[in-house]
Each structure stands twice: as structure tokens, then as C-alpha cells.
Amino acid sequence: MTIKFLRFVTILSLTALISFAFTKPDASKTRTTATAIKLDSVLRHVVLFKFTKTTTAKDLKAIEESFSGLPAKIKEIKDYEWGLNNSPEGLEKGFTHCFFVTFESEEGRATYLPHPDHKAFVALATPFIEDVLVVDYWSK
Numbered sequence: 192m193t194i195k196f197l198r199f200v201t202i203l204s205l206t207a208l209i210s211f212a213f214t215k216p217d218a219s220k221t222r223t224t225a226t227a228i229k230l231d232s233v234l235r236h237v238v239l240f241k242f243t244k245t246t247t248a249k250d251l252k253a254i255e256e257s258f259s260g261l262p263a264k265i266k267e268i269k270d271y272e273w274g275l276n277n278s279p280e281g282l283e284k285g286f287t288h289c290f291f292v293t294f295e296s297e298e299g300r301a302t303y304l305p306h307p308d309h310k311a312f313v314a315l316a317t318p319f320i321e322d323v324l325v326v327d328y329w330s331k
Contacts, residue, residue, distance in 0.1 A: 232329050233269065234300055236292040241285040241322040250319050251288075257312045258290050264308040267299035268292055286324065300327065 242251065255273070262268040270293035276283045294300045303309055 232331065234294040234297060235326075235328050235330055236294065236300060236303075237326045237328075238290040238292070239286040239324040240288040240290075240316070240320055242287065242319050243321045246319040254312075254316045254319065255288070257315050261292075261308055261312060265303055265306050267294055267302045267306075269295050269299070285321070 240254075258273065259271070262271045271291065273288065273290040276287050276289065292303070294303065
């Protein structure tokens with residue numbers, strides 16, 4: 192493993208630990224599931240894209256608009272935001288776009304993933320994607 196990767200993993204781990212340390216558990220707000228997720232917890236779906244060098248500004252605009260249109264088409268999406276990388280650390284490894292989708296449940300995500308509008312977005316974006324990274328987690 193490279194030192195940059197280890198540094199990245201360390202920063203992510205420390206961020207998660209700090210976030211967890213300042214979260215007060217509320218036993219009255221739990222769901223009855225195998226994992227007992229808190230009601231105030233949400234499922235985050237984080238998508239990072241690295242685009243091919245031949246991707247044009249017009250292509251990027253179409254991809255951004257297509258992804259941004261999904262919340263209006265897929266009711267299971269409870270919140271959405273996106274942005275462009277502007278980190279000064281130089282650890283982005285070519286990933287430029289971050290899309291952040293929120294669901295209330297794993298069932299919501301399970302509906303979203305094969306949804307025809309999501310599939311249409313994937314078909315539009317795939318020819319321009321050099322790499323993609325997806326991380327899903329329950330917020331703490």
C-alpha cells in the first residue's frame with residue numbers, strides 16, 4: 192500500500208471516530224431489525240466518478256443534469272447533493288465528481304438501484320467513466 196492511501200484511510204478512520212464520539216445514542220429511537228438502526232440514522236450512498244480524458248464539458252453537463260434529475264423521478268431518494276472536488280490535499284486520484292444520495296432504508300436503495308431512471312443514468316454515464324467508487328453507510 193502506498194503512503195498516500197494509508198494517509199487517506201487514516202483520515203477517514205479518524206473522521207468516523209470523531210463523528211461517532213460526539214453522537215449520543217437514543218435507545219428510544221430504534222427500528223426492530225437485525226441491526227437495530229436508529230430512526231434518526233439514514234442510509235448514505237456516495238458515488239465518486241473519475242471521467243475519461245476525452246469527456247467533454249458538454250458530456251459532463253449532461254451527466255450532472257441526469258443524476259440531479261433522479262430525486263424527482265425516484266421517490267425513495269430522500270435527499271441529494273453533489274459537488275466537484277476542491278480538496279487541496281492532492282489525494283483525489285483523478286476523481287472529480289461526488290454524488291451523495293440519502294435513503295431511509297435498505298429497501299429504498301434496493302428500489303433505486305434497478306430503477307429504470309437510474310439505469311438510464313448509468314447507460315448515459317458509463318461510456319465516459321474511467322473509474323467509479325461507491326460507498327454506502329448508515330449515518331451515526
